[in-house]
Amino acid sequence: MSNTTAANDAKFGLSKLRRSPLTLLVHFSVMVIVVLWTLPTAGLFISSFRDKDQLALSGWWTSLTASQQNLVERTDDPSKQVKQGNNYVLSGQLLVDGKPSTISAFGFSSREPTRYLPGEVAEMNGGGTLTVEENGEYKMTSLEPFKGSRGKRIFYTAVVAPKFGLANYEEVLTAEGIGRSFINSLTVTIPATIIPILIAAYAAYALSWMKMPGRNLLIALVVGLLVVPLQMSLIPLLRLYNDIGAFFGVGAKTYLGIWLAHTGFGLPLAIYLLRNYISSLPREIIESAKVDGATDFEIFMRIVLPLSFPALASFGIFQFLWVWNDLLVATVFLGTGEEHMVLTARLRELLGSRGGNWEILTASAFVSIAVPLAVFFALQRYLVRGLLSGSVK
Known part of the structure; x- marks a missing residue:
């Protein structure tokens, strides 16, 4: 043994x-x-925390190392010039964030900001010379006195230490209308998540436990609707909604329209997911409830619905993420007016027409995902259970 x-x-x-x-x-x-x-x-x-000038010049993987950056600074006020022999001299120190730095090139014109190396003598337009040392000390000389109320501009390339801060987030969070857009997104997302869950739960129970003619055909129809692209149905759906709204005297740009649109787009997956879960519940529980005289509505409300919470939560996560991050449907059904603009549309407006504000893009990305992350971490323990239940008999 x-x-x-x-x-x-x-x-x-x-x-x-x-x-x-x-x-x-x-x-x-x-x-x-x-x-x-x-x-x-x-x-x-x-x-999202980097300085916008450094962000435009180098990748995030170089964020912890010093980098060369093209800068511009004005000399001291001409009133500080001194006369040495026949020349008028204006001298000082170029500082980067208030500290001396290593200068690798300089110039006096924006067209040629790196024309001269440190220590070289630059012949300036209108006479006079400019010299910038490697440690940032500059010296301007001229036979004529320097005039004007401001100093001359010096363009130079210097080694700049990495800079981090909350300026990007401040710019996003303090933008005009951002609070209103946040409320608009919640107004759209919460009902557009709850409504399809309620409808799909009733439909899933009916397709799982209620005998009816054509049930298998309805299930096949639901599966077929899963592959219909959202973009194909947007225009016909909008025309139908406008026609119905005109008949009942309801305006086109309302929250009701986008709630119904997101409900229609989310129902196929919701019904398919919940039907798989509800049909996997033990048959003995349903039959025992019917023997005790419970109606289908009582069975659904008191037995099926509480047991189906993992599936409801898993679909709720997906639907909330889709609706919160949506821009296309919101633009079509709500437009871009200030009154109904959602958060994604507002952040798009902050980027400008050319989309070159990288610092706004990075910060706004994390501002927009803050709420979905909170929802996901609150319900993530039900996600896998809801997706896998019903897949194996």
Whole structure:
């Protein structure tokens, strides 16, 4: 008996050794996927705190190292000039963030900001010379007195230490209308998440436990609607809504329209997901309730609905994310007016017509995902349970 046990233990240990390379490969693959998904998000997060000038010149992976940057600074006020022999001299120190830095090139024209190397003598227009040393000390000389109320501009390239701050977030959060757009997004997202869940839950129970003619055909129709592109149905849906709204005297740009649109787009997946879950519930529970005289509505409200919370939560996460991050449907059904502009549309307006404000883009990305992240972490424990339940009988 002991020999048989020892042999079985040896076989089990050998099988574990044989599976270990595959296990390591699986763990390595998961790690690679996690890194590939995490790196872009980490880069976006780091970039959201960087100085906008440095962000435009270098990637986030260089954010912790000093970099060369083209800068411009004015000399001291001409009133501080001194006369040395026949020349008038104006001297001083070029500072980067209030500290001396290493200068690698300089110039006196914006067209050629890096024409001269430190220590070279630059012949300025209208006479006079300019010299900038490597440590940032400059000296301007001229036979004529320097005039004007402001100093001359000096363009130079210097080594700049990495700079971080909350200026990008302040610009986004203090933008005009951002608070109103945040409320508009909540006004759109919360009902557009709850309404399809309520409708889909009733439909899923009916398709799972109620006998009706054509039930299988309805299930096939729901599955077929999953592959219909949203973009194909936008224009026909909008025309139908406008016609109905004109008939009942309801304006086109209302929240009701976008609630119905998101409900229609989300129902196929909601019904499919909830139907798979509800149909996997033990048949004995449903039959016992019917034997006790419970109606379908009572069975649904008191038994099925509480047991289906994981599936409801998992779909709620997806629907909330889709609606919150939506821009296309909101633009079509609500327009771009100040009164109904959602958060994604507002952040798009902040980027400008050319989309060159990278600092706004990075900060606004994390401002917009703050609420979805909170919803996801609050309900994530139900996500896997809701998606997998019903997939295996």
